[in-house]
Amino acid sequence: MVLNNIEELLEKYENGETSLKEEQQLKHYFASDQVAPHLEMYKPMFGYFTVSKQEQFNNDLPLETSRKFNYKWLSVAAVAVLMIGFYFGGNFNDTDLGTYDDPELALAEVTRSLEMISQSFNKGVSTVAYLDEVEKGTATLGYLNELDNATELIFKN
Template structure:
């Protein structure tokens, strides 16, 4: 009866549905009693958990004084604000100097420039697609292999046992 209860608790434990009291029961069972062979893997895990609960950190942790931490914090924050202000200043000056946005006053000149740009893009794109022409020959070969499949189907129908 106890073994059935423990197996039910283990199933709940594996599904993550146990309460803290049920987990304590499992730890107690696996540390005090002899465990059946099919539950040996759980024994190592639960004894580890029990030993881990009793572990304590006993070393002293040296802490810095509040004065040194606040002193560095103040100067780091002052330096960060200075860097931000310098960045905003230079960023605003750069945008003020650039008034030319690449616009054209004459629509014909703008149209001709656009046509030239699109022709350049098109020619480079066509060079890239020429390299893909080999894929067409590959597709033709694959379709011919498909005919072999059809032949295999018909021969299997003819020689069907």
């Protein structure tokens, strides 16, 4: 009768349905010397649980609470950034805005720029033309969803 009870408890343990009291019974049974031969494979597992419960960590962990920041290198980096800025800075007060005195020349330049923009835009539009096909496919899937709803109504009754 005790062996049947242990086997039932093991089955409940494997399904995760045991209480703490039942698990204690299993640990006590597998700690004894009278374990059935076909249940010997569970003995190391329950023995491990008993031993691992008594283990303690005794080593000290070195924790660094203060970490010094080296401000010397921060100042060197700031000086380097300023020097690069002064070297490449140049004069930002240029008054030449690219204006044209001749209106015909200005019109020709604007026309050329707008034509270049138009060509680039048309090239970009042609690469996403496949999205119309995706939209058609999505609409077809919507019809399939309606068909699925109708068949569910038919077969549900």
